[in-house]
Amino acid sequence: xxxxxxFVRVSGVSKIFDGDRAHGxxxxxxxxxxxxxxxxxxxxxxPSGCGKTTLMRIVGGLETxxxxxxxxxxxxxxxxxxxKGMVFQAYTSFPWLTVYxxxxxxxxxxxxxxxxxxxxxxxxxxxxxxxxxxSEFFVxxxxxxxxxxxxxxxxxxxxxxxxxxxxxxxxLDAQTREFLQVQLLEISRxxxxxVIFVTHDVEExxxxxxRIFIFSARPATIVEEVPVKxxxxxxxxxxxxxxxxxxxxxxxxxxxxxxxxxxxEMIDVPTGDAE
Amino acid sequence: xxxxxxxxxxxSTDSPRKSNLNFRGLLAYRGTSTASAELLMAVCAFxxxxxxxxxxxxxxxxxxxxxxxxxxxxxxxxxMFATNNFxxxxxxxxxxxxxxxxxxxxxAVPIGIWMGSYRVVGAIIExxxxxxxxxxxxxxxxLLIIWFGIGESSKVAVLWMGTFFQLVLLIADDxxxxxxxxxxxxxxxxxxxxxxxxxxxxxxxxxxxxDNLRITLGWCWTWIIVAEIVASKSGIGHVIWSMRRFxxxxxxxxxxxxxxxxxxxxxxIIRILARRIFRYL
Ligand SMILES: Nc1ncnc2c1ncn2[C@@H]1O[C@H](COP(=O)(O)OP(=O)(O)OP(=O)(O)O)[C@@H](O)[C@H]1O
Ligand SMILES: [Mg+2]
Numbered sequence: 353x354x355x356x357x358x359f360v361r362v363s364g365v366s367k368i369f370d371g372d373r374a375h376g377x378x379x380x381x382x383x384x385x386x387x388x389x390x391x392x393x394x395x396x397x398x399p400s401g402c403g404k405t406t407l408m409r410i411v412g413g414l415e416t417x418x419x420x421x422x423x424x425x426x427x428x429x430x431x432x433x434x435x436k437g438m439v440f441q442a443y444t445s446f447p448w449l450t451v452y453x454x455x456x457x458x459x460x461x462x463x464x465x466x467x468x469x470x471x472x473x474x475x476x477x478x479x480x481x482x483x484x485x486x487s488e489f490f491v492x493x494x495x496x497x498x499x500x501x502x503x504x505x506x507x508x509x510x511x512x513x514x515x516x517x518x519x520x521x522x523x524l525d526a527q528t529r530e531f532l533q534v535q536l537l538e539i540s541r542x543x544x545x546x547v548i549f550v551t552h553d554v555e556e557x558x559x560x561x562x563r564i565f566i567f568s569a570r571p572a573t574i575v576e577e578v579p580v581k582x583x584x585x586x587x588x589x590x591x592x593x594x595x596x597x598x599x600x601x602x603x604x605x606x607x608x609x610x611x612x613x614x615x616x617e618m619i620d621v622p623t624g625d626a627e
Numbered sequence: 628x629x630x631x632x633x634x635x636x637x638x639s640t641d642s643p644r645k646s647n648l649n650f651r652g653l654l655a656y657r658g659t660s661t662a663s664a665e666l667l668m669a670v671c672a673f674x675x676x677x678x679x680x681x682x683x684x685x686x687x688x689x690x691x692x693x694x695x696x697x698x699x700x701x702x703x704x705x706x707m708f709a710t711n712n713f714x715x716x717x718x719x720x721x722x723x724x725x726x727x728x729x730x731x732x733x734x735a736v737p738i739g740i741w742m743g744s745y746r747v748v749g750a751i752i753e754x755x756x757x758x759x760x761x762x763x764x765x766x767x768x769x770l771l772i773i774w775f776g777i778g779e780s781s782k783v784a785v786l787w788m789g790t791f792f793q794l795v796l797l798i799a800d801d802x803x804x805x806x807x808x809x810x811x812x813x814x815x816x817x818x819x820x821x822x823x824x825x826x827x828x829x830x831x832x833x834x835x836x837x838d839n840l841r842i843t844l845g846w847c848w849t850w851i852i853v854a855e856i857v858a859s860k861s862g863i864g865h866v867i868w869s870m871r872r873f874x875x876x877x878x879x880x881x882x883x884x885x886x887x888x889x890x891x892x893x894x895x896i897i898r899i900l901a902r903r904i905f906r907y908l
Contacts, residue, residue, distance in 0.1 A: 414811055434817030444808045447907050448830050460826065461817035490907040510816045 358387035359546050360411065360514065365420035366571075367406055380406050382571035383420070388514075391544040393537075395557040397605065398567030399613045404550045405518050407572065411548060412436045412516045425513055434461060437512030441519040445491040445502040452478055452487035454502050458509030465511075477505035480539060497528035504539070514546040521556070530590065533559055537588055554609060558584075558602045559593060566608050569615050576608050695877040700884060703877035713866065717885060720855065720862040723779065724847045727786030732840060735791055739798025740832075744824060749799060760792035764850060768857050777858040782851065789850040790843050797839040801832040834908060837901045841894055848886055 365384045371377035380403040388394050396404040409415040411422050413432040422429040424436065432438075445454045455478050459470040478487055481501040483494075491499050500520050507515060521529045533556060540547050551557050557564050564578040583597050592598055652658040653668070677697050683689055684696050695703075707713035742749040767788055775781035805828055813823035855864025867882035902908075 412815065414814070432811065432814035434815060436815060438811060438815040440808050440812075442806065442808055444806070444812050446809070446827070446831070448833075448905070449907075457826075458816055461822065492907060507815070512815075 359390040359392070359425060360386075360388035360548075361423040362386045362388075362407075362411065363421055363423075365407065365410060365417045365422065367403065367410065367415070368418045379571040381410075381417075382573050384567075384572065384574060385420075386565060386574065386577075388546055388548070391540075391546055393540055393547045393549065393560060393562045395561035395564045396548065396550045396567065397552075397554065397557045397564055397609065398572060399569050399609070399615075400552065402567050402570050402612075403572035404567060407567075408516050408518055408548055408550055411514075412438055414438070434510040435513045437507035437510055437515050439500070439503050439507055439515065439517040439520045441522045443491075443496065443499045443503070443523075445499050445506065447490065447492050449491070450487065451483055451489050451491060451494065451498075451502050454491060455505045455509050458506035459511075462511060473509050473511075474505075477509045480508070480542070481505045481535070495528075497524050497532060500524065500532065501535070504536070508539070508543065508545075512545065514548065515540075517547065517549045519550055519552065522552070529556070534590060536560065541587070554606045555593070555602055558598060558605055559588060564605060566605065566612070568612055575612060578605060692874075693876060695880065699877045700880045703875070704881035704884065707866070707878060707881060711866075713885075716862050716866050717889070720851055720864070720886075721889065723782050723854075723862065724786065724844070724851050727783045727851075728790065728844055728847050730783065731787055731791040731794055731843065735794040735798050736836070739795045740802045740824060740828065742795070742799040743802030744820070744828070753796070753799070756792050756795055759788075760796070762788075764789040765853055768854065772858050777860075781858060782854045782862075785854040786847050786850045790846055793846070794839065794843050797843075798832075798836060801835045801839065802828055804835070805831040834901070834905050837897065837905075841897055844893065844897075845890060848890055852886065 363385045365381055366379075367381040369378045369380060384407060386394075396408065398404050406415060410417050411424075411429065413429045413436060429436070445451075446457065449457060452474065456470065456474040458477075459465070459473055462470065465473065478484055481504060483498060483501055483505070486494055486498065491502055494502075504515075504517075504520070521532050524532065536547075537560060549557075549560055551560075558578075558580060561578070562581040564576075564580055565574050566576045566578065567573065568575045578601070580601060583601055584592060584595070650664070653660050653664055680694075680697055684691055684694055704713075738752070742752050764785060768785055771784045771788070772781050775784050809827050809831060810823055813827045818826065851862065852864035852867070855862035856868045859865045863882050863886055867879050870878040870882065
């Protein structure tokens with residue numbers, strides 16, 4: 353997408369969490385700026401605790417930046433709403449509702465469509481995530497991977513402009529994870545929605561991303577922007593993971609990550625014993 | 628919901644109607660059980676209880692004057708229903724308990740959720756509630772009788788004092804304990820705080836809340852007997868207390884037993900209803 357105006361514009365965002373008596377104030381994000389295009393799939397990668405979740409939550413309006421601004425589709429982000437959909441790592445589908453009712457819940461507060469359309473939309477996303485035959489199941493009777501698909505479908509049913517996903521597959525086994533990655537790519541291709549996806553997993557990042565932002569240890573700054581799409585254009589399948597381009601890119605990203613993790617260890621051990 | 632054929636392979640919970648009593652599961656550490664096995668155990672426990680009771684009296688460990696035989700108690704109970712119009716007292720006590728209980732609940736649930744939703748409300752109400760709930764309710768009874776007389780309102784007041792302040796804190800805790808992600812999901816689906824409260828917080832906390840209501844209902848039976856002993860011309864507590872004057876131990880125990888049976892039955896009814904409503908648990 354070569355739109356002139358970016359879909360999401362993050363400019364000069366910094367975040368400092370006020371401390372209390374036990375913990376001093378924490379400088380989490382330092383002057384981060386980025387543009388995200390319409391329908392672009394962006395992955396945040398960085399060492400643990402560096403501030404990826406915090407930055408994503410600022411884009412989603414769930415956290416306010418200490419400094420800097422976020423614009424979404426030309427409008428200033430001031431708080432959460434249904435245009436910024438969230439998927440968390442923890443299972444957030446509601447146990448008192450069935451799979452279908454959970455997805456339908458995503459449309460509950462929409463005013464742009466009527467009840468018949470809400471049911472249609474919910475059916476559509478139910479099928480899109482491949483849970484049609486489980487529609488009447490309560491969500492604690494289905495597997496973790498299915499629960500995450502329910503969460504994704506529910507978020508999509510709300511009709512968001514952007515999907516914010518915080519390690520949504522973090523708790524899943526490798527096979528389920530891979531399966532959901534492929535499914536997510538399909539969904540984002542069909543839906544043409546911008547996605548910000550936070551992960552620890554380098555392979556996952558390279559496989560999913562149009563562009564990866566690698567962050568430094570706290571306070572997070574962008575250390576490198578990896579334009580994955582330029583190296584691996586076109587549709588991705590599991591075979592993509594076997595290609596040489598993928599292999600090289602993954603190694604490169606891994607090395608950058610390794611350097612950051614090392615840097616963090618040196619910060620975290622100020623009176624280092626061996627270092 | 629109709630039983631769809633695929634559900635059989637997915638749902639692994641044992642059907643409660645299984646005839647297999649599964650004693651191995653009952654004995655295993657944190658093992659499983661079936662409804663019929665549990666029922667059998669409950670019946671055995673009650674039989675054992677009455678047997679021990681019978682033995683204690685039969686062997687003269689406690690004189691019969693103080694502890695009558697179980698069958699004497701049952702006979703006394705029968706007599707009370709047949710000649711003393713005991714059913715009316717039972718009805719009066721049940722009405723008082725449920726009236727006060729419902730009053731407590733309809734006040735405690737919204738206030739508790741409100742306390743859990745806004746720090747300012749919690750910060751204002753919690754210290755006061757915490758103070759009052761440590762006041763011994765029996766000590767308040769004389770005061771409540773002066774204020775409300777010995778009519779129905781003073782009983783309701785005693786029960787309300789004994790339950791509302793505990794319940795409101797329990798409800799506030801329940802509402803605070805729901806995952807923060809649920810609230811944030813609510814916001815990102817476009818809900819307003821009032822809608823989040825109604826559609827997410829309340830629904831999510833309901834099973835815990837019902838458990839707390841069951842416990843609270845039990846307390847009501849303690850306080851109603853206290854209230855009826857001190858100031859009443861009717862009710863189970865009053866009957867128990869007036870039998871004391873004639874040293875009618877079987878009748879006293881019959882009264883106590885009645886309270887136990889009512890408690891057991893109402894608790895089971897609530898549990899069955901809860902299991903119906905919260906089928907997802
Ligand atoms: N509400 C908060 N108050 C105070 N500190 C916070 C808060 N939220 C996060 N932090 C701190 O900010 C830092 C960054 O947290 P964040 O969750 O954004 O990191 P992350 O990159 O997502 O980490 P991970 O990869 O482990 O999920 C952490 O050190 C955390 O302790
Ligand atoms: Mg995180």
